[in-house]
Amino acid sequence: AAAGPNIPLQKDWSETWCTLPQPFDTVLGEVLNYEVRPDDVFIVTFIKCGTTWMQETAWLLLNNLDFAKSKELPQTQRSPFLDFHGIVTTAPNVVEYSKTLTSPRLLKTHMPANLVPRQIWQQKTKVIYVARNCKDVVVSSYHFAKNLRLWAGDNIEDFVTDFLNDEILYCNYWSHIVDFWKMRNEEHIFFVTYEEMKRNLGGVVQRLCDFLGRPQLSEEELQKTLDHLSFNKMKDNDKANITTVLKQHITTANDDFQFMRRGIVGSFKDELTPELQAKIDNWSRDFLAKHGLTEEDIFGKL
Ligand code: A3P
Numbered sequence: 001a002a003a004g005p006n007i008p009l010q011k012d013w014s015e016t017w018c019t020l021p022q023p024f025d026t027v028l029g030e031v032l033n034y035e036v037r038p039d040d041v042f043i044v045t046f047i048k049c050g051t052t053w054m055q056e057t058a059w060l061l062l063n064n065l066d067f068a069k070s071k072e073l074p075q076t077q078r079s080p081f082l083d084f085h086g087i088v089t090t091a092p093n094v095v096e097y098s099k100t101l102t103s104p105r106l107l108k109t110h111m112p113a114n115l116v117p118r119q120i121w122q123q124k125t126k127v128i129y130v131a132r133n134c135k136d137v138v139v140s141s142y143h144f145a146k147n148l149r150l151w152a153g154d155n156i157e158d159f160v161t162d163f164l165n166d167e168i169l170y171c172n173y174w175s176h177i178v179d180f181w182k183m184r185n186e187e188h189i190f191f192v193t194y195e196e197m198k199r200n201l202g203g204v205v206q207r208l209c210d211f212l213g214r215p216q217l218s219e220e221e222l223q224k225t226l227d228h229l230s231f232n233k234m235k236d237n238d239k240a241n242i243t244t245v246l247k248q249h250i251t252t253a254n255d256d257f258q259f260m261r262r263g264i265v266g267s268f269k270d271e272l273t274p275e276l277q278a279k280i281d282n283w284s285r286d287f288l289a290k291h292g293l294t295e296e297d298i299f300g301k302l
Helices: 024-032 051-062 067-072 094-099 118-123 134-147 156-164 173-182 194-199 201-212 219-229 231-236 243-249 274-289 295-299
Strands: 041-045 106-109 126-131 189-193
Touching: 041 051, 051 067, 051 106, 051 126, 051 194, 051 201, 051 219, 051 231, 067 219, 126 173, 126 194, 126 201, 134 156, 134 173, 134 274, 156 274, 173 189, 173 274, 189 194, 189 201, 194 201, 201 219, 219 231, 274 295
Parallel strands: 041 106, 041 126, 126 189
Antiparallel strands: none
């Protein structure tokens, strides 16, 4: 499963592994060697960190707040996910599909730093990285994997064990986040947390305008944008809520699968026992101590 060690490293990455399923091996080379355009923008995240929310945000800013088009075309077509073929409804090969898009393109990948397209590091392409606290990611990915039946287990205790043992797709969680945290002050990296987006999306949007070289939004534009991006509006918008697309492509999905689940900070407090929280916290503490970090350094108080 560990594809990392065979890949020549570009940087002094904190860790090099990443759990990838078999079919990924075919896509991996395509992603690593992906032909990047100078004005491409990449959204890179560990799973369930608020990727889709940020894609909708950044797409609007890159497309002059074209709300009409955002409601016409599914997000998977406006901002393709490079790691899997077949999630874009109109094209079997997502890499080929992405070549048909006009610039600036907004491309999504969940690959860790050492497996994203190499040209990102050579060209210093813009990267938006969204991180989310570990326990909420565990809970969110548990529901996602269970309801799409992408994970063979049954209960959350077993899921936590698999997550901490790097047996879940794209794990290790912390190495993914820490590599980008360390690069957060580089000019071509925009590092933000889901928690900050929940606290102050307006501030994040204006900061993102600067990063993307776009004018700041007027108060009216900002309010319209925040309304479009609210959890309830995105949930009701079938071009931004990817529930239907995922159900179409992942045929094992349960009927009641909902991509837009709770959308809050701290759902772990209701959904993980104190023992499971402590187990994850200890694991996090051990990993982060090696980098002189604590979870609070990255996410603030939860
Ligand atoms: P929950 O499962 O905790 O509800 P990703 O896009 O990386 O897969 O992340 C999915 C998570 O982001 C889900 O978390 C989903 O509900 C949340 N999310 C999506 N859109 C959101 C929005 N507009 N506001 C807040 N959270 C959102």
